[in-house]
Amino acid sequence: MRAFYVGVVFAYLAVLVGVGIMFSRRVRTQEDFAVAGRRLTVPVLVLTLIATWIGSGSLFGGAGLAYRSGITQLYGAAGAWIGIVLLVFIAPRVRRFAQFTVPDILEARYNSAARVLATMVTVIAYTTIVSYQFRGGGKVLNLVAGIEPMTGMMLTAAFVITYTALAGMLSVAHTDVVNGSILCVGILVALVVMVVMLGGPGGVAERVPAHMFSLTAPGAVGLKGGLELFFPTLFLILGEANMYQKFFSSKSAGGARRAVVWWILGIVVVETGIALLAITGRAMYPGIDSESVIPYVTVHGVSPVIGGLLLAAMVAVIVSTADSFLLTPSTNIVRDIYKRFVNPGADDRTMLRMSRAVVVMLGLVAFAQVGFFPSILSAAYAAYTMYGAGITPALLAAFFWRRATTPGGVASISSGMAVTLAWKVWENRIGALPYGFDAQFPAIATSVLTLIVVSLLTRPDEKWKPFAAAAVVQSDAGAR
Numbered sequence: 001m002r003a004f005y006v007g008v009v010f011a012y013l014a015v016l017v018g019v020g021i022m023f024s025r026r027v028r029t030q031e032d033f034a035v036a037g038r039r040l041t042v043p044v045l046v047l048t049l050i051a052t053w054i055g056s057g058s059l060f061g062g063a064g065l066a067y068r069s070g071i072t073q074l075y076g077a078a079g080a081w082i083g084i085v086l087l088v089f090i091a092p093r094v095r096r097f098a099q100f101t102v103p104d105i106l107e108a109r110y111n112s113a114a115r116v117l118a119t120m121v122t123v124i125a126y127t128t129i130v131s132y133q134f135r136g137g138g139k140v141l142n143l144v145a146g147i148e149p150m151t152g153m154m155l156t157a158a159f160v161i162t163y164t165a166l167a168g169m170l171s172v173a174h175t176d177v178v179n180g181s182i183l184c185v186g187i188l189v190a191l192v193v194m195v196v197m198l199g200g201p202g203g204v205a206e207r208v209p210a211h212m213f214s215l216t217a218p219g220a221v222g223l224k225g226g227l228e229l230f231f232p233t234l235f236l237i238l239g240e241a242n243m244y245q246k247f248f249s250s251k252s253a254g255g256a257r258r259a260v261v262w263w264i265l266g267i268v269v270v271e272t273g274i275a276l277l278a279i280t281g282r283a284m285y286p287g288i289d290s291e292s293v294i295p296y297v298t299v300h301g302v303s304p305v306i307g308g309l310l311l312a313a314m315v316a317v318i319v320s321t322a323d324s325f326l327l328t329p330s331t332n333i334v335r336d337i338y339k340r341f342v343n344p345g346a347d348d349r350t351m352l353r354m355s356r357a358v359v360v361m362l363g364l365v366a367f368a369q370v371g372f373f374p375s376i377l378s379a380a381y382a383a384y385t386m387y388g389a390g391i392t393p394a395l396l397a398a399f400f401w402r403r404a405t406t407p408g409g410v411a412s413i414s415s416g417m418a419v420t421l422a423w424k425v426w427e428n429r430i431g432a433l434p435y436g437f438d439a440q441f442p443a444i445a446t447s448v449l450t451l452i453v454v455s456l457l458t459r460p461d462e463k464w465k466p467f468a469a470a471a472v473v474q475s476d477a478g479a480r
Helices: 002-024 030-038 042-053 056-097 102-109 112-145 149-167 169-197 201-206 222-239 241-249 253-284 290-300 304-342 348-368 376-390 392-400 406-430 440-457 465-470
Strands: none
Touching: 002 112, 002 149, 002 304, 042 169, 042 241, 042 253, 042 304, 056 112, 056 222, 056 253, 056 290, 056 304, 056 376, 056 392, 102 112, 102 241, 102 304, 102 392, 102 406, 102 465, 112 149, 112 241, 112 290, 112 304, 112 348, 112 376, 112 406, 149 304, 149 348, 169 201, 169 253, 169 290, 169 304, 201 253, 222 241, 222 376, 222 392, 222 440, 241 304, 253 290, 290 304, 304 348, 376 392, 376 406, 376 440, 392 406, 392 440, 406 440
């Protein structure tokens, strides 16, 4: 049976490589590589948003938390759901602004220092996210093929780096049509089959502790723990550069808005399905490594056909999330550092060549981080906090608060990043949370308060005007 699963993995990866090679022939400019030539349709945009958001953080970190604590794992998922609802109003403005990266936006609203700081935050946070996709790939290959975890991580990293460098956003977005579809079907089919095998929902409930389906019972995450899951996810997705880069890739502002509406439905269904599948996995297999519950169920809990489908789903989302989070910081470095400050006259061919080289470089940086955090969940929330506190307040203020000033925006980005780093260093050195709080509360609070106070104490400027224009609904072109 192991040979069957190994065959599924490598056959699926071979298909992805073929698609990547096909689309690499269509890449002529850096715009093609970074934002797919701004021609993604609504269905493609929806499925690539789903496949990008659901990665190792959900399949391993989130599923592991659901296995241990139950349905309260969805506190974190709910942060994303509410954030996506707010993105319905943000996405059209972003698309009308028609840039390439979030640092593009921040320089236009603040200054070049904001661009550089935002690029630094993005590189640190996103290479961390890529690193735990590599860890997830190593877990999958270890369980289904018996490959030693480090070797599995190396193979995952090699594939992701090569695949992303081939065609950038063109290959990422179009293969995500398949990846997103397989993910949704695989999770839901496996959940239904396992619940039936255990005698229905009542059979599952009989085999797990009572707190697994309660938000308040002893053993559940609790209010404080729930807020620690909720806010990093909310602030990450509100400013998430991957999603903004995909909005820039849409054919129109109206298409970006419609895609976000459908994205909400897809994310709610899939993340709830993952949590319930993890709880059902605990009912069937108590005592296993919690973060490995989804791949364990794949190999041991369902038929080979369904297991193969679920395995393809896991491979799909790991690859999709890793390449998307690798593509975004590489675009930041090439556009926001290299072209902006090093070689302003770089032509499209030079930019494309640099983009591919930086993808490889950042992939190696991500791989160097695979052993830094004790678990996938801890790595995920460290990255979420770094990005959410460092960038999101200043980014939202760019579009929604005319009184935000250049000093306020720069101070917000730098303080959010600094507090997160200081908190994590302190936590690692003393081996406990400073004052009993995780980094997200002091980091987000510092970033928001700094933005408000410094902005109110400094002189306003006219940089908000292009952003006010981006908020205007364009009757014809914007609606199509």
